[in-house]
Amino acid sequence: VPVLRRTDVRLDLLDVSPEMIEISKRTLEAYAERTTFICEDALEYLAKAGGYDIVFAAWTLHNFPQDDKKKLLTAIRENLANGGTFILLDKVYPMTGQQELLEHQNARYRKYLPSDVAQAIITHEIEDASDAFRMDQDTPLATFSKVGFASAEILDRIERDVILVAKK
Ligand SMILES: C[S@@+](CC[C@H](N)C(=O)[O-])C[C@H]1O[C@@H](n2cnc3c(N)ncnc32)[C@H](O)[C@@H]1O
Numbered sequence: 001v002p003v004l005r006r007t008d009v010r011l012d013l014l015d016v017s018p019e020m021i022e023i024s025k026r027t028l029e030a031y032a033e034r035t036t037f038i039c040e041d042a043l044e045y046l047a048k049a050g051g052y053d054i055v056f057a058a059w060t061l062h063n064f065p066q067d068d069k070k071k072l073l074t075a076i077r078e079n080l081a082n083g084g085t086f087i088l089l090d091k092v093y094p095m096t097g098q099q100e101l102l103e104h105q106n107a108r109y110r111k112y113l114p115s116d117v118a119q120a121i122i123t124h125e126i127e128d129a130s131d132a133f134r135m136d137q138d139t140p141l142a143t144f145s146k147v148g149f150a151s152a153e154i155l156d157r158i159e160r161d162v163i164l165v166a167k168k
Contacts, residue, residue, distance in 0.1 A: 001028070003056075004028065004031045004034060004035070008034070009034070009054075010034045010035070010036075011031075011034065011035050011036070012035075012036045012038055012049075012052075013028075013035055013036065013037050013038065014037075014038040014039075014040060014042060014045055015038075015039065015060075016039065016040065016041050016042070017039075018039050021037050021038075021039045024037065025037055042060065042064075042072060042075075043064075043068065043071060043072055043075060046072070046075035046076065046078070046079050047075065049079050050079055051079070051081055052079050052080055052081065052084060053080075053081055053084050053085070054080075054084060054085050054086075054087065055076050055079060055080060055084070055085075055086045055087070056086075056087045056089075057076075057086075057087075057088050057089070057090065058089045058090070059089060059090050059091070060090070061073075061088060061090050061135070062090050062091050062128050062133055062134075062135060063128075063133070064133075065132055065133065066132065066133070069135070069140075069143065070143055070146075070147065073086075073140075073143055073144060073147045073149075074147045074148075077147055077148055077149055077168055080168040081168070082168060083167070083168060084167075084168045085165060085166070085167055085168075086149070086165070086166040086167075086168075087163070087164070087165055088140075088162070088163070088164040088165075088166070089161070089162070089163055089164075090135065090161070090162065090164075091128060091129075091134075091135065091160045091161055091162075092135045092136070092137055092140055092154070092157075092160065092161075092162040092164065093129075093134060093135065093136050093137065093160045094136075094137055094157070094160070095136055095137055095138060098129065098134070098136070098160070101159050101160045102125060102126070102129045102160070104159070105125060105159070105160070106122045106125055106126075109121050109122055109125075110122075137154065137162075140152075140164065141154075144166045148168075149166040149167060149168060150167045150168060151166065151167045152165070152166040152167075153165055153166075
């Protein structure tokens with residue numbers, strides 16, 4: 001919403017979940033002329049898309065198993081115009097203290113969510129923080145370089161959440 005409100009950009013908005021796409025369509029109804037919704041797996045879509053100035057991923061990359069993260073970052077770079085920018089908002093743990101940050105977050109859920117909801121999100125958080133999915137700061141930064149981004153930098157961090165900007 002802030003991006004659409006403050007700029008005149010056109011956005012292609014992708015999620016694999018039909019429910020998420022429906023919610024987004026309702027939320028962004030006022031911007032229908034500048035938004036295109038795509039309900040598809042990100043890797044499958046990027047295999048045939050192309051030529052974006054900016055690619056933006058919000059709390060989605062962490063859902064991909066480690067090998068697929070590398071494939072996805074490669075595909076994102078291929079879909080960027082030269083000089084294009086990839087902006088990542090996601091859980092990228094610092095190199096130490098991961099367990100404490102996870103427990104701190106989960107304690108917060110227990111404080112303000114009904115217990116069944118808290119348990120569901122905590123189960124999801126624990127899976128996201130497992131070796132199969134967790135991003136530790138050095139790994140994504142090394143992977144950006146490996147797949148050919150010219151630069152990658154974490155601009156801001158609050159606990160385990162970051163804003164990372166990579167340039168092609
Ligand atoms: C934590 S939610 C974030 C949703 C939204 N981007 C936001 O910031 O509010 C993670 C999203 O990733 C989507 N997702 C998971 N695997 C995906 C895939 N393979 N391709 C595209 N989207 C995927 C899920 O459907 C879910 O909506």
